Amino acid sequence: MIRRPMTRRGVLAAGGATLALPALPRLARAQSPATLQLSWLHSVQFAGSYIAQERGLWADSGLDVSLSPGGPNAPVEPPVISGDALVGISAADYTAAAVEQGAPFKILMVAMQKNPFVIASLPGNPVDVPADLQGKRLGMALANRPVLEALCTLNDVDIDAIEMVPTQYSAAPLLNGEVDCLLCWETDLPVAMAIQGVESRTMLMADFGYSVHSQTYIASEESIANRRDELVALLRGEAQGWDAYRADTEAAAALTVEKFPDLGLDLETQELQAARQVPLMFSDLTDASGFGWWTDDTVAANVETLALLGRTVSPDLWDRSILEEVHAG
Amino acid sequence: MSLAAAAPAGLGEAPSRGQTALGLVAILLLWELAARALAGAYLLAGPAEVAAYLGQNAGLMGRALAETLRNAAAGFVLGNLAAVALAALALIVPRAERAVAALALVVFCLPLVATGPILRVVFGPGAGPQVALAALAVYFTTLVPLLVGLRAAPATWFDLVASYGRGRGAALVHVRAMAALPYLFAGLQIAAPAAILGAMVGEFTGAERGMGVLAIQAMRALDVEATWALATLAAATSILAYAALGALGRALAPEAPPALLAPPPATEGARRRWSDRAVHAVVVTALALALWQATPWLLGLNPFFAKGPGDIWAFLVSGPGAAEHRATLGTALGETALYAVPGYLAGLALGAGLAMALVLAPALAAVAMPVAVALRSVPIVTTAPLLVLLLGRGAVGTTVIVAVMVFFPTFVACLHGLRQAPGQALDVADSFAAGRLARLVHMQVPAMLPAFFAAARMAVPAAVLAVTVVEWLATGRGLGALMALSASLSDYGTLWSCVVLVAVLSALGYAAVGAAERRVLSVYAAEQLAR
Numbered sequence: 001m002i003r004r005p006m007t008r009r010g011v012l013a014a015g016g017a018t019l020a021l022p023a024l025p026r027l028a029r030a031q032s033p034a035t036l037q038l039s040w041l042h043s044v045q046f047a048g049s050y051i052a053q054e055r056g057l058w059a060d061s062g063l064d065v066s067l068s069p070g071g072p073n074a075p076v077e078p079p080v081i082s083g084d085a086l087v088g089i090s091a092a093d094y095t096a097a098a099v100e101q102g103a104p105f106k107i108l109m110v111a112m113q114k115n116p117f118v119i120a121s122l123p124g125n126p127v128d129v130p131a132d133l134q135g136k137r138l139g140m141a142l143a144n145r146p147v148l149e150a151l152c153t154l155n156d157v158d159i160d161a162i163e164m165v166p167t168q169y170s171a172a173p174l175l176n177g178e179v180d181c182l183l184c185w186e187t188d189l190p191v192a193m194a195i196q197g198v199e200s201r202t203m204l205m206a207d208f209g210y211s212v213h214s215q216t217y218i219a220s221e222e223s224i225a226n227r228r229d230e231l232v233a234l235l236r237g238e239a240q241g242w243d244a245y246r247a248d249t250e251a252a253a254a255l256t257v258e259k260f261p262d263l264g265l266d267l268e269t270q271e272l273q274a275a276r277q278v279p280l281m282f283s284d285l286t287d288a289s290g291f292g293w294w295t296d297d298t299v300a301a302n303v304e305t306l307a308l309l310g311r312t313v314s315p316d317l318w319d320r321s322i323l324e325e326v327h328a329g
Numbered sequence: 330m331s332l333a334a335a336a337p338a339g340l341g342e343a344p345s346r347g348q349t350a351l352g353l354v355a356i357l358l359l360w361e362l363a364a365r366a367l368a369g370a371y372l373l374a375g376p377a378e379v380a381a382y383l384g385q386n387a388g389l390m391g392r393a394l395a396e397t398l399r400n401a402a403a404g405f406v407l408g409n410l411a412a413v414a415l416a417a418l419a420l421i422v423p424r425a426e427r428a429v430a431a432l433a434l435v436v437f438c439l440p441l442v443a444t445g446p447i448l449r450v451v452f453g454p455g456a457g458p459q460v461a462l463a464a465l466a467v468y469f470t471t472l473v474p475l476l477v478g479l480r481a482a483p484a485t486w487f488d489l490v491a492s493y494g495r496g497r498g499a500a501l502v503h504v505r506a507m508a509a510l511p512y513l514f515a516g517l518q519i520a521a522p523a524a525i526l527g528a529m530v531g532e533f534t535g536a537e538r539g540m541g542v543l544a545i546q547a548m549r550a551l552d553v554e555a556t557w558a559l560a561t562l563a564a565a566t567s568i569l570a571y572a573a574l575g576a577l578g579r580a581l582a583p584e585a586p587p588a589l590l591a592p593p594p595a596t597e598g599a600r601r602r603w604s605d606r607a608v609h610a611v612v613v614t615a616l617a618l619a620l621w622q623a624t625p626w627l628l629g630l631n632p633f634f635a636k637g638p639g640d641i642w643a644f645l646v647s648g649p650g651a652a653e654h655r656a657t658l659g660t661a662l663g664e665t666a667l668y669a670v671p672g673y674l675a676g677l678a679l680g681a682g683l684a685m686a687l688v689l690a691p692a693l694a695a696v697a698m699p700v701a702v703a704l705r706s707v708p709i710v711t712t713a714p715l716l717v718l719l720l721g722r723g724a725v726g727t728t729v730i731v732a733v734m735v736f737f738p739t740f741v742a743c744l745h746g747l748r749q750a751p752g753q754a755l756d757v758a759d760s761f762a763a764g765r766l767a768r769l770v771h772m773q774v775p776a777m778l779p780a781f782f783a784a785a786r787m788a789v790p791a792a793v794l795a796v797t798v799v800e801w802l803a804t805g806r807g808l809g810a811l812m813a814l815s816a817s818l819s820d821y822g823t824l825w826s827c828v829v830l831v832a833v834l835s836a837l838g839y840a841a842v843g844a845a846e847r848r849v850l851s852v853y854a855a856e857q858l859a860r
Binding site: 035038041042066068069070071072073074075077078079081082084094097098100101102103141142143166167168169170171172173175176178188189192193195196260261262263264265266269 | 370371372386389392393396441442445446447449450453454530532533534535536537538542543545546548549550551555630631633634714715717718802803804805806810813814816817818819820821822
């Protein structure tokens, strides 16, 4: 593996076309194309993939990976089931819902071992444990009511004592005093508040029994049967990219900002987000077994939480055979 | 670029450049004051902050604008070409007109929240969905005024063509096309902001650059300056496009027809029998179902997310849990209707009312025109969440946004309509020294009615679009939120049911306005009912 300098603005300024190409003309051998469907707009949330692409980790194994951005109106499942994307980034609850609707998906690798959902509050009126939620006005998308119900059930909190206020996904209602706390991700709205100079507190739901794997890599059973080598190559590049990310999150943030000049990403925001997602992605378990790993125990905990969310899931939803090959090679 | 160019021509005393400048200054001042009053609330950035932001980020904003504008322009051209082609088809095969218009309406009523992801799968990565959504956002608002305009010609003109021994082709080129031009440009003007909105929503389906992408980031980052800078840039661009199309229209379109409009031929235009209408409804429904059944198959869409009529019938009627599914949809529909209906009616009243006020007091146009154009041009996807924060999560916020969306097309159409008052009739009024009010009531309002009703019909889908977008992005209630939720949970049965419900109810609302229209026009503008 050759380490390349991260500054490559000149190449990237050529625009989107470069994304579909390997970082530099490499080997003459044919590259088989594969698309990785991301779950959101480009940001440091997917920096491990950018490192894999920039360092040619995929090109070395004959794979030409396109990173397809997501967005607020871009469900991940349709391109994956259509075969337009080889792998999609989803979450255990969404994948479980899709499987219930008849989609033959498997979870192959888990980037966020801990679910990123938090309750964010301000220090003057903090929510540090689930019981603190009682009597508070909680800003959230009404669609996330099952998430709150699960948290309350896990921690014996009376959900009727919480006033749910339907809000859009922004920290403004908290800062305006319209609500006392927000249901959001550890890595977005609290970061936005910090950049605006507002100190906030977060209570990570994963620390209170909410076990739902997030940023999971999914593929269809058909791909697992027919495109196994490509899946192994794609996920191996991911795992190596994320290990490099962990080694230097600031460089990963800088790469992200440089790679997407048209997104107007703020370096400071990306650095903070990059640092805050490390504890969600890496643990003693991943140190011991490799990036994206899971055990039967963590799957069992997921099955339990998913049941509280109204999803009946079998441990078969997770397929470790590809991941075993990734870390064996 | 002066906003005076956006002011309607033909109203006689259009505001002077000085008055327009004064109006603009007043608007900027009010905006700045409002921003200062709300400082620290992360809601509104004033013109000074917006200007500073645009200055500091000129390169980024310029690239985003170029990307969005390129897609919007491509969609604008394709959508309007489709509208012209459909109008031509309706004219060549008059029997097909009602079916073409009805199917075009149903396609137009398909909610963005649902079509976006499907278009992304169909087109793959790139700008396909952005262009397609921009085209879908404009074609119908051009088709409707075009169909009206192609008929808005004086009978004497057709007689003249016939006296030269020429046929329908010559009548189309020399009479109908000329008569339709003012209507076409009215449609094109309304289409400009819609195309930009469509392109931005298209970016929500996964894009690497553009103003919609930046708007999402700004919202999450609490970057109020960026949010309002994007809204301002989109609005300013829409206003420029609107003004340029207006100027082009005035340069190309002839004066308002100087003769009385054509009466309906004696043998045609009689009120349609109910049996005829029933046949029409059955034909359109059958065609729509066939289209629905065939499209996923033609595009090779996976049945996991592309549900057909049979799947939805089972989901809602014959399958397990159908009653539960219907109840979920019913609840969401009730929430949506609660905001959409009052907003729609308020928007219509405001649009027609302001157009009439401008005829009585043309100086008002200095302030009213820029505000009207700007309000409609600010893309709701960037500002709806902030407006809901500002105006409240209850009925007021959503109702106001719906009213704004409805108000502007109504206003523009009514202004154009008021100008269609026949010159001879106005001359009669002048010879009796009738005042402005008398002219308005007796001559101009009747002349305005066809355009008003065309706008009122068109506003039905616009109101539904507005309310579902607000529900999706801001309030989290009603059909808009249910569609977003069901898409994220792969609950495509619910999603397609919502799509059908929204499209059918929009089409029925449109038909109901059409029924009211026929009764009124049979008295005031009988030529519109001719076939």
